[in-house]
Amino acid sequence: MTATTTARVQGPAIHVHGLEKSYKKLEVLRGVDFDVARGSIFALLGANGAGKTTVVNILSTLLRADAGTASVNGFDVVTQGADVRESISLTGQFAAVDLILSGRENLVLVARLRHLEDPGTIADDLLDRFSLTDAATRRVSTYSGGMRRRLDIAMSLIGNPAVIFLDEPTAGLDPQGRLEVWQAVRDLAGHGTTVLLTTQYLDEAEQLADRIAILHDHRIIVSGTLTELKQLIPPAKVEYVEKQPTLEDVFLAIVGDHGKHGDAGNDRSVDADQ
Numbered sequence: 001m002t003a004t005t006t007a008r009v010q011g012p013a014i015h016v017h018g019l020e021k022s023y024k025k026l027e028v029l030r031g032v033d034f035d036v037a038r039g040s041i042f043a044l045l046g047a048n049g050a051g052k053t054t055v056v057n058i059l060s061t062l063l064r065a066d067a068g069t070a071s072v073n074g075f076d077v078v079t080q081g082a083d084v085r086e087s088i089s090l091t092g093q094f095a096a097v098d099l100i101l102s103g104r105e106n107l108v109l110v111a112r113l114r115h116l117e118d119p120g121t122i123a124d125d126l127l128d129r130f131s132l133t134d135a136a137t138r139r140v141s142t143y144s145g146g147m148r149r150r151l152d153i154a155m156s157l158i159g160n161p162a163v164i165f166l167d168e169p170t171a172g173l174d175p176q177g178r179l180e181v182w183q184a185v186r187d188l189a190g191h192g193t194t195v196l197l198t199t200q201y202l203d204e205a206e207q208l209a210d211r212i213a214i215l216h217d218h219r220i221i222v223s224g225t226l227t228e229l230k231q232l233i234p235p236a237k238v239e240y241v242e243k244q245p246t247l248e249d250v251f252l253a254i255v256g257d258h259g260k261h262g263d264a265g266n267d268r269s270v271d272a273d274q
Helices: 003-010 052-059 081-087 103-113 119-129 145-156 175-190 202-208 226-230 247-261 263-273
Strands: 014-023 026-036 041-045 067-072 088-091 163-167 194-199 211-216 219-224
Touching: 014 052, 026 041, 026 052, 026 211, 041 052, 041 175, 041 202, 052 067, 052 163, 052 194, 081 088, 088 145, 103 119, 103 145, 119 145, 145 163, 145 175, 175 194, 175 202, 194 202, 219 226
Parallel strands: 026 219, 041 194, 041 211, 088 163, 163 194
Antiparallel strands: 014 026, 014 067, 211 219
């Protein structure tokens, strides 16, 4: 193993320094810096329009920065773009799946396009890994939003990329779909894949990320683990207040009482109406 290869393996999966990007007079990035450790989940958190997608596009060689440097898997995104593209996979804000094909057919197609051996086995392994085996032969048009997203992520893993970019992966999904995608992302890191996740959902970053960077006003204003970020806020003053019942408390109290006392619960409901 050469010294260059060793450094590539041991260094950060993603290194960004002084990244700048403007569109004419519109400044989007202004000196962005961060590193992403290998096999970790890194969340780039920011509001709509903060520049998260621009960062991803630069790192995936779809866009060139005006200034600064960036490397992915040890390869410079400008001078070694082909090597970067072989090392990554990018999943955008909308699932790039063929709705007419089945889930398995989508995976087999991508494996064949990548000229991989035994595409059927590759497809079956990924279907099992992402809990889609039961829906393997169904048209993707019948899948829920969460299932389509999981299939999209599975497709992006064909070829075993070292780094995967997930740009707003749960945008537009219902709560169940979001939970399904969260588990899929955790599984990625569990298998050693480095994940850079962009999101505007604070709970998503809190649930998934090993480290979080907040992109605001064109630059990273803070970066660290969730624990480190929480320490930036002064301890809250503890005050004791009377707890007011939530609608859930009311519902469970009434339904639970009805289940225990039968007709007595009905009598109480009538009294309340009167």
